[in-house]
Amino acid sequence: MAHAETDAQGRILAADGTPLKQSLQRALRAQKMRALLLIAPLLLFVVITFVMPIGDMLLRSVQNKAGTHYVPDLIPNVAEQIEDWDPASGELPPEEVFRAMVVDLQVAFDEKNHTQLGRRFNYESPGMDSLFRTSGRRVSGLDLETDGPFREALIDINDDWGDLEYWATIKANSGYYTNSFFLAAVDMERDSTGIAQKDPDQRIYRKLLVRTLWLSAVITFCTLLLGYPVAWLLADLPARKANLLLILVLLPFWTSLLVRTSSWKILLQQEGVINDFWVWLGFVERLSLINNQLGVVIAMTHILLPFMILPLYSVMKTIPPSYLRAAKSLGATNWTAFWRVYFPQTTAGIGAGGLLVFILAVGYFITPELVGGADGTFISNRIYFQFSAIGNWGLAAALGTIMLVVVLVLYYVYDRLVGIDNVKLG
Amino acid sequence: MTLTRTLMATSALTLAAGMVTAQDMVNDMTLVSWGGAYQASQHNAYVEPYLAMNDGVSAVWDESSAEAVTKLRAMSEAGNITWDVVDVVAADAMRLCDEGLAMEIDFDTMLAPAPDGTPATEDFGDLLVNECFIPQIVYSTTFGYRTDLIDQPTSVCDIFDLEGFPGQRALEKRPIGNMEWALICDGVAIEDVYDELETEEGVARAFAKLDTIKDSVVWWSAGAETPQLLADGEVVIGSTYNGRLFSAIEEQGQPIGMLWDWQMFDIDGWIIPADLPEDRLNRALDFIYFATDTQRLADQAKYISYGPARASSAPLVGDHAELGIEMAPHMPTDPANAVNTFLFNYNWWASYRDDLDAQFQAWLLQ
Amino acid sequence: MAFTETRSDTLRPSIPFTLSFVGLVGGLIALALGLMRGQEPTQLLQFTGLTVVLLCALAFAQLHLFSNAKGAMIVTGVVVGIGGLAGAGIMGAIVFGGLAAAFSWFVFWLHTRAYRDPMPNYLTSEQVLWYYGFRVICGLVFFYLIFPILVIIPLSFNAQDFFTFTPEMLRLDPAGYSMKHYVDFLGTSAGRPWVDAFRNSLIIAPFATLLAVSLGTLAAIGLTQPHVPFRKQITALLISPMIVPLIISAAGMFFFYSRIAVQGSYLGVILAHAALGVPFVVITVTATLSSFDTSLTRAAANMGADPVKTFFKVQMPLILPGVLSGGLFAFITSFDEVIVVLLVGSAGQKTLPWQMFIGLREQISPTILAVATILVVISIALLTTVEMLRRRSERLRGMSPT
Known part of the structure; x- marks a missing residue:
């Protein structure tokens, strides 16, 4: 820097005559720009193909839609008129509300939206689906000028129009946004007195969520139990042998999930290979290994085991074997040497593997679907069912949101503990 | 190979792939059905003959009938309907028709008359449950059992008799059917079943009855599971569609017997999604005209034991295509089989399904 | 003692x-x-x-x-x-x-x-016992890992429609074995669903891989630059498709792709699968790049090579193994994926896993065993390739003996 030029203020100048600091900043900015430009295409791609779809789905959990339309757009007059009515009064809404319902239903019937409305309200109060479906045609036949009063006319079409509980449901669900899907997702409901727990015999989602978390924990523990010794052995063996054995871990990792699941389905059946062997050994009673939680744990532990072994192995490889020998030569027993010297150094690997396995297990769908039977299904299976068979997309989205939050919290912990950049594959 | 070039090539190829699909639409017909033996019977009875008659047309099967309503809703929301004809049960057809997702059919002009000239509306008769639904077959959900049991079950209520018939049973993992059978076997008269189910006590009663066998039940969700479970000896008795049982018994020679007691009738048929583009709509209508004529529906009964929906097809029902056995006695509608039957009330279930399903799942979890 | x-x-x-x-x-x-x-x-x-x-x-x-x-x-x-x-x-x-x-x-x-x-020779007898006990335990775990995969191979040659070993097979009687499930795989009177599905998988997976690899490699190069604002957040976002439960991704994609009219087309499935494959490419290529010796690029520049030439002549050959193994991961992700294609695709894009899923859920036909065996063979081939690439990469870099 002996020949560096300076300007009038004594600042060092770069070759092009600008102050060095400024020039360096410009270079840094350019570097940042270049990096971002390289990342931008993928970032854009992931945002469009992945982040936006998920955001879109999350929105559905609070949108109060019947089919493609918002509920208040389908019953604009009712939504406006019913505001002033108080269900706690114990009286049916006034005539204007009934009249508004006739007006709105006539439009909805013409556009074939009345059944969607019924279906939406049916999620809250069973019976409203048939009320709307059966009333549609007859309501559209009413003449707004001559057929009043409409309270009697509607109740004449179907007694259920005289049910206060149904009108309360309509009032509670006539806004653009709703929390009722989230309430349903945690086994709550809104009744005339406010928000309350559902009847014990209708609570399923909290139980399913707990079961999913519990089974995932059991599976994580099993993979740790089986994976720890194997990872240790791999780290302990000379590189050539370890690489050979590593293939036995990697092959399942590379084999199709469906292949492994079908294989377990075949092995675990009552008339399958394992039970045949069992009977050949001389046992009378066949084991029920499939269509229950045991089957799910056996199959998923197998499927997720490589995700435990690989992080453990990469941590254990870095622990010098001399530590254990040193501990022993200083008088530690085998157990103490392991528990006080070796084990603490592997906790990072246990954390990494455990969290990874747990995160993956919580979201599993295929394996519980195929080997889980009635009591081994996960929350994912219920989401799929709500989504595709029942078609209650709001509830499916609310359940998905809850599950996503659980996973993202775990992801955050994982990042804190392990660092995302440290995820290793193969 | 520079990266930019790779990128451009990729996008070009991806676009090309997209365009190829768009073009395929015109010559590809997507048929939605249930998979398994039923779909095979449709394929053999009229899809294959239709393709043979129409050069250049190809058919793709989608086994999504169980999710047809939801998927059609999403397609219609997006304005991008990829299906041409969809096989659904009557209850789903009503739903789709009410929501404007299925096209209304002018039965007498869009469907073939019977060979003697009887218009289609008369030929199908009562089975035309709404304006969109073109019935194909009448099927039933009923029970099959292992013939190597010491006592053979004779009544549907034998599924609740764990002492007389020890072993696992297969029941469908949904309330429909199971609740009705539970009440019937608990002594409720057939005409009161749905009234009873509408009350909390009635639901509790049905669950209490099901509780007595809960630990011995394997729950199925696809129709082919029960025949498989029966064939493997995993269960001794189980419910499924009668056609699936037929193919396990007669075609595969499995040691399975058929129990017709309180079989649950239902109708299955086609709908055409609403708002198809004109060329695809014409193709779909052309196909439907052919596939639901008297002879074709009778032909289908050669492959599977479901009753054809046309009155004029019944006399034409002949022998099984490969086995050569007479098919009529295997039809759910055969007088000998239809002693105790009930038509499940899809209107009622449309309203109470979500609610009872939640209770049913909660009950399963207990 | x-x-x-x-x-x-x-x-x-x-x-x-x-x-x-x-x-x-x-x-x-x-x-x-x-x-x-x-x-x-x-x-x-x-x-x-x-x-x-x-x-x-x-x-x-x-x-x-x-x-x-x-x-x-x-x-x-x-x-x-x-x-x-x-x-x-x-x-x-x-x-x-x-x-x-x-x-x-x-x-x-x-x-x-x-x-x-x-x-x-100084080990105590307890230690000897432990030495062997430990190996027996590990052996059992290895058996658990590998047995379910290998057992389907002989089962797929079963001459009967059973999912277990028949007495003929146990007697090694040739009559107990046949290729009939493989023949069924190629097609029966009711069509060739398996072959069609296989073809679809072979159309979708390579395109998805290409897309994931080209975008992913660029981004990985960007991410390993010395100064990247929000590096951690961006990485977290790019890796999230691997972490978010598939059912959630699939449901979201189903609605969103419907709206942008790519649901039910090859394009939709390819985009979805590419998004799922991205994390694997980013992870592997970033890992390769971060162990890349930057003095090599400086040396190249010193000898008069411009940045583009440096990239292709120095950097690219060294990170190529990482790119390729990332690509293989992306490929297998697409090749193995069910839920997303089930929702984003339509019948025209029915892939092999989709067909298998139907087969397993609806009618458990033994053809699945033949398909499974074919897939196991493919995965063995892919694994071998990845292992060879990894070793080559280590050799080329000549720096990190493992």
């Missing part, structure tokens, strides 16, 4: 030691079997006692009759094998002969103290 002596002492063969050990192991196995069969206590005692006496006598006789393990293994193996052949056919001969030979080997292994060969 008798066993904490020097090696020369413990090396001395001792018949009581060998017999007591053989008796102990045999007794434990017999006890476990008896217990599992639910035998009565007296029966159990008789059974266990008899087994112990029998095994000890056998071991004693072997040690007297033969001078080394090889002879004992061959002779007992063949004699018992012939007995097995007479009793239970070829499979019996293999199983019983093998067991007998293994028994002989075990007896001599114990007796000659060969088990101490692989370890330092």
Whole structure:
């Protein structure tokens, strides 16, 4: 820097005559720009193909839609008129509300939206689906000028129009946004007195969520139990042998999930290979290994085991074997040497593997679907069912949101503990 | 190979792939059905003959009938309907028709008359449950059992008799059917079943009855599971569609017997999604005209034991295509089989399904 | 303690030691079997006692009759094998002969103290026991890992429509085996669903891979630059498709892709699968790049190469293995994926996993075994490729001996 030029203020100048600091900043900015430009295409791609779809789905959990339309757009007059009515009064809404319902239903019937409305309200109060479906045609036949009063006319079409509980449901669900899907997702409901727990015999989602978390924990523990010794052995063996054995871990990792699941389905059946062997050994009673939680744990532990072994192995490889020998030569027993010297150094690997396995297990769908039977299904299976068979997309989205939050919290912990950049594959 | 070039090539190829699909639409017909033996019977009875008659047309099967309503809703929301004809049960057809997702059919002009000239509306008769639904077959959900049991079950209520018939049973993992059978076997008269189910006590009663066998039940969700479970000896008795049982018994020679007691009738048929583009709509209508004529529906009964929906097809029902056995006695509608039957009330279930399903799942979890 | 002596002492063969050990192991196995069969206590005692006496006598006789393990293994193996052949056919001969030979080997292994060969001679007997116990446990875990994958291969040649080994197969009777499930895979009278599905998989997976790899590699290069704002957040976002439960991604994509009119088309499935494959490419390429020696690019620049030339001549060849293995991961992700294609695709894009899923859920046809075997072979091929790439990469970089 002996020949560096300076300007009038004594600042060092770069070759092009600008102050060095400024020039360096410009270079840094350019570097940042270049990096971002390289990342931008993928970032854009992931945002469009992945982040936006998920955001879109999350929105559905609070949108109060019947089919493609918002509920208040389908019953604009009712939504406006019913505001002033108080269900706690114990009286049916006034005539204007009934009249508004006739007006709105006539439009909805013409556009074939009345059944969607019924279906939406049916999620809250069973019976409203048939009320709307059966009333549609007859309501559209009413003449707004001559057929009043409409309270009697509607109740004449179907007694259920005289049910206060149904009108309360309509009032509670006539806004653009709703929390009722989230309430349903945690086994709550809104009744005339406010928000309350559902009847014990209708609570399923909290139980399913707990079961999913519990089974995932059991599976994580099993993979740790089986994976720890194997990872240790791999780290302990000379590189050539370890690489050979590593293939036995990697092959399942590379084999199709469906292949492994079908294989377990075949092995675990009552008339399958394992039970045949069992009977050949001389046992009378066949084991029920499939269509229950045991089957799910056996199959998923197998499927997720490589995700435990690989992080453990990469941590254990870095622990010098001399530590254990040193501990022993200083008088530690085998157990103490392991528990006080070796084990603490592997906790990072246990954390990494455990969290990874747990995160993956919580979201599993295929394996519980195929080997889980009635009591081994996960929350994912219920989401799929709500989504595709029942078609209650709001509830499916609310359940998905809850599950996503659980996973993202775990992801955050994982990042804190392990660092995302440290995820290793193969 | 520079990266930019790779990128451009990729996008070009991806676009090309997209365009190829768009073009395929015109010559590809997507048929939605249930998979398994039923779909095979449709394929053999009229899809294959239709393709043979129409050069250049190809058919793709989608086994999504169980999710047809939801998927059609999403397609219609997006304005991008990829299906041409969809096989659904009557209850789903009503739903789709009410929501404007299925096209209304002018039965007498869009469907073939019977060979003697009887218009289609008369030929199908009562089975035309709404304006969109073109019935194909009448099927039933009923029970099959292992013939190597010491006592053979004779009544549907034998599924609740764990002492007389020890072993696992297969029941469908949904309330429909199971609740009705539970009440019937608990002594409720057939005409009161749905009234009873509408009350909390009635639901509790049905669950209490099901509780007595809960630990011995394997729950199925696809129709082919029960025949498989029966064939493997995993269960001794189980419910499924009668056609699936037929193919396990007669075609595969499995040691399975058929129990017709309180079989649950239902109708299955086609709908055409609403708002198809004109060329695809014409193709779909052309196909439907052919596939639901008297002879074709009778032909289908050669492959599977479901009753054809046309009155004029019944006399034409002949022998099984490969086995050569007479098919009529295997039809759910055969007088000998239809002693105790009930038509499940899809209107009622449309309203109470979500609610009872939640209770049913909660009950399963207990 | 008798066993904490020097090696020369413990090396001395001792018949009581060998017999007591053989008796102990045999007794434990017999006890476990008896217990599992639910035998009565007296029966159990008789059974266990008899087994112990029998095994000890056998071991004693072997040690007297033969001078080394090889002879004992061959002779007992063949004699018992012939007995097995007479009793239970070829499979019996293999199983019983093998067991007998293994028994002989075990007896001599114990007796000659060969088990101490692989370890330092100062270990205590507990440590020796632990050494082998540990390996047995690991062996069992490896068996658990690999058995379910390998067992379908022979099952796929079953001549019957069963999912278990038939008596003919166990007898190694050629009539018990056939290629019929493979023939069904190629097509039956009801169409060629498997071949069509396979074709679709082979259309979708490469495009998805190409897309994920080209975008992912660029981004990985960007991410490993020295100054990247929000690097951590961006990485977290790019890796999230791997972490978010597939059912959530699939449901979201279903609605969103419907709206942008790519649902039910190849394009939609390819975009979705590319998004799912991105994390794998980013992870592997970033890992390769971060161990890349940057002085190489400086050296290249020093010798007059411009940045583009440096990239293609120096950087690219070195990170290529990482790019390729990332690509293979992306490929297998797409090739293996069910839920997303189930929702984003329509019948025209039915992939192999989709067809398998239907097959498993609806009608469990043994054709699935043939498909599974084909997929296992493909995964073995992919694994071999990845391993070769990894080694090549290590060799090329010549810096990180593992």
